Amino acid sequence: MITFFPTPYPEGELLYSILARYHVRSGNISPKATVEELFGSRSVTAVLDLPANVDRLISNLPIGSNYTAERLIVKNTLYPFYSAFLPPERTKITLQSMKGNSGGGIHSRTGIMASTIKENRYLRVCKECSMESLKIYGEIYWKRIDQVPGIIICPKHKVLLSDSKVLVHHDNKHEFISATIDNCNLSDEYTNLTSIEEVIESEFIPKYIQLVDNVGKLLNNRYPNKPPEWFFSQYIERLKMMGLANTNGSVRQKELRGQFIEFYGESLLEIVQSPINDNDSSWLSMMVRKPRKTVHPIRHLLMIQFLGITLEELWSVENDYLPFGKAPFLCLNAGADHYLKPVVTNMTIRYDNKIKRPVGTFSCSCGFVYARSGPDSSEEYRYKVGRVKEFGQIWEAKLKELLQKDLSLREIARRLKVDVNTVKKYGQKLREGEVELSSEGQNDVINKEGFREEWLDLQKKYPEKSKTELRKDNSRTYAWLYRNDREWLNTNSPKKRQIPTVNNRVDWDKRDEEILKVVKAVVEEILNSDDKPERITISRVGKKIGKLSLLEKHLSKLPQTNEYLLQNTDSVRDFQIRRIKWAIGECERQGCDLQWWRVAKIACIRGEWKEELQEEFENICSRIF
Structure with a gap:
């Protein structure tokens, strides 16, 4: 049992940093001696983000300590960030693994190992925060948000973070290294950092700051864990609302990629290691398909911000795509007693690929069926009819009643909320129906022969016309034959014309x-x-x-x-070299000293490329000078 334990500093000090400060205060020379004091074992590894063996640590704390394993994990590790989007069962197992001594599978379980977003090479600090910490506490400490991959600015001061000299994975895997003035590059030699405007285009900086703030919210709040299907459903429903997915949930991938890149800009996406490929195998395309693997939290946050969803809404409000609102809907049958009353409960939605919008079909029990495109952007859209599919018997009965009152066609059309041609069309149908009904059982054979002769005479008179054109010339005859003698009609009508194909072979x-x-x-x-x-x-x-x-x-x-x-x-390397040459030119134009760190910042060279390309930079400089 140890005799003291450093009090964690505010603003999210890493557990790694607390243990590093203990090592300094303990006076131990050997890192393994410190590990044994803290954990009761000399084989425990110093892990930065998701450490294990926390229960062992708690058991060795001084008597009267009120720390718990879960408290240290939630408040002083990156567990809240990496577990936020994990399924509940996997989150529980990860927490238990961090408490216990089986830390080998933690990074695989959270998806870090398989992710294309790689962890930082060095621990990072904010110089402004470090100077404040020195003034208040007399020492510097490692903050957990500064170590999240893709975070390059301090959420408090909005200035660029700087790499320390401390490797995340250094030679001695048992050593906890504390932050100091020397290893955090706080001397004047390192004060001239590139501004954020030189790294991210100015129009996208507010979006990046919002992203960083959301990372902070994940770290400082415990959101209830949901299954992957919950997030997938939320994203698809919001994409429907934005017109980027049809009513069946099929995403318009090309448009999504284009709008996503336009929303964030390529420089921002490069910084968070999430560039978008021009094909359906990009990480963005995979996110909007049925969830099959873990997605890095940074990419969830990118998607959430693009869709206009807050973190609070994501976990508490279930999106439901209702382009026409909730049932019941209005019946727009002007011939019914319940006209404009919410009595329609039967509504189906389909997606129209031509107009790229949802189309709703509303069917009332009175037989009136109408359709319109959505979504409804205001209340007045509920009163609009795009197209009437069926008027129904009640409407036709009302039309018959009005026709018998000897009203003008215009007045009838006004009362039934249709145009005059519709009144004419359905009025003629009603009259034809009456003729057929009166002749039924009396002159079937005579009527059939009469209609047949009329149809054949029409073809003789207009031999060049098609079946459709003849139908327009005598719709009454065509309608009777279609309903009562269809087989004869099909046999004795002009054959469908073959449209000659044109050979448009390409001269490649x-x-x-x-x-x-x-x-x-x-x-x-x-x-x-x-x-x-x-x-x-x-x-x-x-x-x-x-x-x-x-x-x-x-x-x-x-x-x-x-x-x-x-x-x-x-190739990636060719492009990096071109960017280095351009950055050298920019330095010369601005009159800056030609130093590798400055050129790398301007050219946005990061990660493993930074060391690999330094030699190339030196070769270019030697040729120039």
Whole structure:
């Protein structure tokens, strides 16, 4: 049992940092001696984000200590961040693993190991926070939010974080290293950091700050765990409301990708290690399919912010896509006694791919069926009819009643809320029905022969006309035959005309030459631009020339263009080198010292590329000077 334990500093000090401060105060020279004092074992590993063996630590705290394992895990590790979107059962197992001594599967269980978002290489600090901490407490400490991958600014001071000299995974896996003035790069030599405006385009900075604030909320609040299907359903329902998914939940992937990139900007997405590929295998596309694997919390937060959902709403309010509101709906049958009353309970929705909007079909018990496109943006839309599919017997009975009153067609149309042509059409149908009803059982054969003769005479008179055109010329005859003698009608009508097909074969050789010229011009334009470099990829070139689909699907048919693109598209390394050359030019233009850290910041070189490309930078500088 240890005799003292450092009090955690506010604003989310890491448990790793608390234990590092204990190591300093204990006077131990050996890191293993500290580990043994804290955990009763010399084999415990110093883990930054999701440590295990917390129960052992609690059992060794001084008598009277009111700390619990769960309190330390929730308040002083990254557990609340990584567990927020995990299924309840997996969250429970992860918490138990962190309390116990089986920490080997924690990172796999939370999806960190499989994620393409990689953890930071060095521990990070905010210089403003560090100076405040030195003034108040006389020492610096590691904050947990500063260590979240993708977080590059301090949520309090809104300035860029700086890498310390302390590796997240250093040589001695048992050593807890405390933050100091020396290893946190607080000397004047490191004070000239790039501003956030040079890293993220200014218009997207507020969105990045909101993202960082949401990370803080995940760390400082315990939201109830939900199954993956809950989040998937929330996202799909909101995409429906935004018109990015149809009523069946099928997402319009290309439009989603385009709007997502436009919303965040490529520089922001690069910083959070979540760029969007131009195909259906991107992480964004996978998020809006049925959940099959764990998604990194940063990407959940990106999706939530894009959809306009707050964290509180995400966990407490279940989105339900109701483009026409809730039932009952209004009956718009002007011939019924319940006109404009909410009596319609039968409504179906389909998605119209032509107009890219939902279409609702409303069926009343009176037989009146109407449809309209949605969503309803105001109350007045409830009173609109897009198209009447069926008027029903009650409406037709009302029409018959009004016709017998010898009213004008215009007045009847006004009362029934239709146009005059509709009154004419259905009035004629009613009269035809009466004729058929009166003749039933008396002159069936005579009527049939009469209608047949009329139809044949019509074809003789207009031999060039089609069946549809003849129907318009004598709708009464056609309607009778269709209802009473359809087989004869089909046999004795003009045959369907064959529309000759036109051979529009593509001259691929000619098209190859035309496309090659345009592609070369675009590539030259990208390479000679003084603006921030763009990576030369097939998809980017395709977008710029307006032929993305052609290059994606038929590049094999354009051999010259294909060969040129193979030789001139950028690998990741090629692009990084171009960005370094551009950044060097920017430094010279601004009159700044040509130092690697400054060039790397301007060129947005991060992670594993930073060390790998430093030698390339030095070679370029040696050639220049």
